Amino acid sequence: MSYAVVLAPFLVAAIVAAVVAIRRDRRGWAALAIAAAVILVLTVVFDSLMIAADLFRFDDALLVGIRIGLAPLEDLGYALVALLVVAALWRLLPRRLLPGRRTEPEASRG
Helix, strand or coil, rough: CCCHHHHHHHHHHHHHHHHHHHHCCHHHHHHHHHHHHHHHHHHHHHHHHHCCCCCCCCHHHHHHCEEECEHHHHHHHHHHHHHHHHHHHHHHHHHCCCCCCCCCHHHHCC
């Protein structure tokens, strides 16, 4: 079984969760896009360093074949899944379960 086949259901589920959670919020999508860009760049940089240091290897027969730096394309999918799931949970969980979230804007507090 290839890495892409293992990744696909997780990626689809994470995308669905993010779409349900963020829906029509343009600011939410913009924030998610910025976070995705940062996470993907960091993943490429640090995965390339770890692969160059020979900390781990991928079976080339199980890869799609596209690499960005030394990181295979599939490896970026796992970082994207994590980002989408965290963003969806942040939006979907009740505010009382997330102690860092404010229930009202800072400016309206007395």
